[in-house]
Amino acid sequence: MQHFIEKMPKAELHVHLEGTLEPELSFQLAKKNGAELAYKTPEALVAAYDFHDLPSFLNIYYAGMNVLVEEDDFYQLTFAYLTKARSQETLYAELFFDPQAHTSRGISFDTVITGIHQAQVNAEKKMGIKSQLIMCFLREMSAESAMQHLVLAKPYRNWLVGVGLDSDERNNPPVKFAEVFSEAKAMGLKLTMHCDVNQQNSLMHIKQCVSDIQVDRIDHGINSLECEVLCELIKHKKLGLTVCPVSNQFVVQSLTSDEIHKMLKKDMLVTINSDDPAYFRAYLNENLIELQKEGKFNQNQIVTLVGNAFKVAWLDNATQNDYLQQLHRYVSQHI
Ligand code: ADE
Ligand code: ZN
Numbered sequence: 001m002q003h004f005i006e007k008m009p010k011a012e013l014h015v016h017l018e019g020t021l022e023p024e025l026s027f028q029l030a031k032k033n034g035a036e037l038a039y040k041t042p043e044a045l046v047a048a049y050d051f052h053d054l055p056s057f058l059n060i061y062y063a064g065m066n067v068l069v070e071e072d073d074f075y076q077l078t079f080a081y082l083t084k085a086r087s088q089e090t091l092y093a094e095l096f097f098d099p100q101a102h103t104s105r106g107i108s109f110d111t112v113i114t115g116i117h118q119a120q121v122n123a124e125k126k127m128g129i130k131s132q133l134i135m136c137f138l139r140e141m142s143a144e145s146a147m148q149h150l151v152l153a154k155p156y157r158n159w160l161v162g163v164g165l166d167s168d169e170r171n172n173p174p175v176k177f178a179e180v181f182s183e184a185k186a187m188g189l190k191l192t193m194h195c196d197v198n199q200q201n202s203l204m205h206i207k208q209c210v211s212d213i214q215v216d217r218i219d220h221g222i223n224s225l226e227c228e229v230l231c232e233l234i235k236h237k238k239l240g241l242t243v244c245p246v247s248n249q250f251v252v253q254s255l256t257s258d259e260i261h262k263m264l265k266k267d268m269l270v271t272i273n274s275d276d277p278a279y280f281r282a283y284l285n286e287n288l289i290e291l292q293k294e295g296k297f298n299q300n301q302i303v304t305l306v307g308n309a310f311k312v313a314w315l316d317n318a319t320q321n322d323y324l325q326q327l328h329r330y331v332s333q334h335i
Pocket of ligand 2: 016
């Protein structure tokens, strides 16, 4: 099963580029940029990772970003992730980035997005891994700041496939950003929002995403299972759910395999993703392998989870079908 998962063609739809910053690269960039790190070695940094809920993770995640300063830093970050993803047979990835976490430190929007974009172009050329970019707004910041960043993004419209919403969910509901998401939709961008597992008002936030914001996808969304009518609506609208098992484990002490089984039983379009793989020490393969072990998923169920990611990816039908055919060719040779 492990080999079957490792070699399977895959897609990743929920990964934060800043969450792919490996300690070794962090130290390299800190030295180059003269940035202070609180730990002496990459090993000591990893040993200090202590996450038990969303805020405790976010504190460490934002502190880590201080080493990202120049355009080439964003290039290296992105290229390193895409190299790692390709080595795990990830053929396609949709990448989140958090521009407000950089502009708030005095780094220009252009620096961030140009570094990322150039890495995407070169990675596709050199390694054949295709990727698209999703700009996330930080939900604890104001709706005005989100709108200012959407305006900043307008000259780069063609480098983006969608917008998302992440960071601290407490007291920051989806409707706070209704206007900016409506404007993004008018720009032709796809919409998604985080509804992390077991947050305050999770269910209400998912309902707002579906009914008020009219998202095209939901990030996490595990708590939708608390409402049968909502599950039916998500299924009816064919909304993908980007679940991140290892990330969930830090909050609910389980890889949420029972919940993923329930979603599969309901024919909901659940997908498996890595979220912040450098921090959670698990890329896509490790997420799938650990999940399979906990939930005893069979090969067909793993194929459904991986196939769902290609089905709900923001790609044209021809490209999507091409990936799905590659997956089915692989499966017919290995089952
Ligand atoms: N930003 C990076 N990772 C996140 C997560 N898991 N939830 C919310 N915001 C995030
Ligand atoms: Zn996330």
